[in-house]
Amino acid sequence: FCVGDKFFLKNNMILCQMDYEEGQLNGTFESQVQ
Template identity: 75%
Template sequence: FCVGDKFFLKNNMILCQTDYEEGLMKEGYAPQVR
């Protein structure tokens, strides 16, 4: 669990932005940012 500006609720778990984005990438739904 990390402290930051953005949090996401997913599968009843609170994720910080980086964890959330990593989860999206693993699922194949991440937008192309870089």
């Protein structure tokens, strides 16, 4: 995960703020593929 960014715990995963916001825009984490 990213150091120096805000962290969010979602579905037992630690996410960077950027990843979290991307997930919010997409509206889902479960089907997120990178």
